[in-house]
Amino acid sequence: xxxxxxxxxxxYGHIEKxxxxxxxxxxxxxxxxxxxxxxxxxxxxxxKASHYKIDQPAPVATVEELGDYDAIIFGAGTRYGTVAxxxxxxxDQTGSLWAKGKLVGKVxxxxxxxxxxxxxxxxxxxxxIPTMLHHGxxxxxxxxxxxxxxxxxxxxxxxxxxxSTITGGDGSRQPSEIELDAAxxxxxxxARIAAKLAD
Ligand SMILES: Cc1cc2nc3c(=O)[nH]c(=O)nc-3n(C[C@H](O)[C@H](O)[C@H](O)COP(=O)(O)O)c2cc1C
Numbered sequence: 001x002x003x004x005x006x007x008x009x010x011x012y013g014h015i016e017k018x019x020x021x022x023x024x025x026x027x028x029x030x031x032x033x034x035x036x037x038x039x040x041x042x043x044x045x046x047x048k049a050s051h052y053k054i055d056q057p058a059p060v061a062t063v064e065e066l067g068d069y070d071a072i073i074f075g076a077g078t079r080y081g082t083v084a085x086x087x088x089x090x091x092d093q094t095g096s097l098w099a100k101g102k103l104v105g106k107v108x109x110x111x112x113x114x115x116x117x118x119x120x121x122x123x124x125x126x127x128x129i130p131t132m133l134h135h136g137x138x139x140x141x142x143x144x145x146x147x148x149x150x151x152x153x154x155x156x157x158x159x160x161x162x163x164s165t166i167t168g169g170d171g172s173r174q175p176s177e178i179e180l181d182a183a184x185x186x187x188x189x190x191a192r193i194a195a196k197l198a199d
Contacts, residue, residue, distance in 0.1 A: 002194035008075035013053040025187025036061035038090035067102035071194035081120035104136030
C-alpha cells in the first residue's frame, strides 16, 4: 500500500477543498493518505484582516517527514503567476532531504487554483516541476484519460499538468464538481503509480 501525502497551502479554503478531493481519490486507489498543510507565514492579524480561512483541521507537516511517503502531491494557489510563498518557503527548507536523496524515486505531483481562468494555473504547476526533478521525484500530472478536462461547454480548471480550480476575482466561486473529479482522478492516478514504484 502506497503512502501518499497531500501537502497544501490554502489562504481562502479553495485548495483545502481540492486537497481533500485529491486525498479521496488516492484513498479510492488503496493508498494510505495523510492531508497536511504548511505553516502560515503572515501574522494572525494580517490573516484575519485579509479574511483568511483560519480554521483548517489538517495538521502542519514537518520537513523531515516528507521522506516517509511514497508520493507527495503539492497544492497551493497562484500568486502573481507562481506558487504561494508559504509552500515555496516550506520546500526551500528541504535541503537536508535533498542532500540525502530522501525523495529520489518518489512520485511528485501538483494542483493549484487562481482567481482568473488564465491567471497562472499552468505556470504555477510547471514552476514546481523543476523542484520535484531536483529532488529526483517522478513527476505525474493529470492525463487526458481524465476526459473531464476536454470540452468547452463550461468554465473549468484542469490541465495535463494537474487539477486546478478558478475562484473568481472575489473568491466566491467554489471548486466545481468537474474540478473536484479532476482532483480525485489525480489522487488516484498518483496512488496507483506510487504503488507500482514502491513494489
Ligand atoms: C498576493 C496575491 C496574488 C495573487 N496572484 C494571482 C495571479 O497571479 N493570478 C490569479 O489568477 N490569481 C491570483 N491570486 C488569487 C489566488 O490565486 C487565489 O486567491 C487562490 O488561488 C485561492 O486559493 P485558496 O482559497 O486556497 O487560498 C492572487 C492572490 C493573492 C493574495
